Amino acid sequence: MDLTAKVNRPGFSGGCFVLVRPKWLEPVPQKRPPRSDTLIVPWRFSCHEKTHVVPTRTTSKVRRLPCPTRLVAPKPRTTQSRHQRPLADNLLDRRFAPGDTRPARVGDITYIPTREGWLYLATVISVQTRQVLGYSLADRMPDELVQQAFLNARSAAPADQGVLFHSDRGSQYASAQYRKLIKSLGFVPSMSRKGDCWDNAVAESFFATLKNEEATQTYETKVEAHAAIASYIHGFYKTTRLHTTLDYMSLNDYAAKLKQAA
DSSP states (O other): OOOEEOOOBTTBSSOOEEOOOOGGGSOOOOOOOOOOOOOBOSOEEEETTEEEEOOOBOOSSOOOOSSOOEEOOOOOOOOOOOSOSOOOOOOSTTOOOTTOSSOEEEEEEEEEEETTEEEEEEEEEETTTOOEEEEEEESSOOHHHHHHHHHHHHHHSOOOTTOEEEEOSOTTTTSHHHHHHHHHTTOEEEEOOTTOGGGGHHHHHHHHHHHHHTOOSOBSSHHHHHHHHHHHIIIIITTTOOBGGGTSBOHHHHHHHHHHHO
16 A cells, blocks of 8 residues: 655645555564474384373474484284184173182283383183283284193193183184183183173283283393293282282282182
């Protein structure tokens, strides 16, 4: 808008009259935010024991973090239930009371993080005593992982015919070889309902305790993880740790009490 206009006034030939622009018409300067040299991406960066979570935004380049970084791999899924293998009924039906008259064992798989990659832990736990009767660790989750845990448990604590063995619907527990194994040794298979982790709460509870008390951080090596988990189970969890479910007794002491009462 041109506010300067030529006007003709008496006594002024060819003169001009200048209009002054009011301040309120002056454009307001807009402050632009400083250009960022950071590329922010939706990943989690792990830096030693700290984790940096950055949102999504794209600019020119990746900001240098003050220490060596690596991308944290997504947590693995330990239950692969989308399969066509035969399933068992939920015969255990959440009968988790210690000292129940019908003996039962539960099995499950969890993951343990190390800086050399994931470790997978399969366990077998007694519902009556809460003891970890056997376990197995491996770099992957083949069918043999749960079979070895089952055989380790049976070797450490032989059972009579008709003992329930409960698990989730994972493909490892539904494999033909595993079903044949437990039936040949007199165990009766039982499985959780679809998508219901509470049907296997005894196994889930142990994994939560393990990760809250022992596997709280990423192990440096897989060898270290093997040794630490073995020490926790055999040197503390079964022998020393007191359990509220068992009237504040250790697992081994409670098992001995049941044996004396039998």
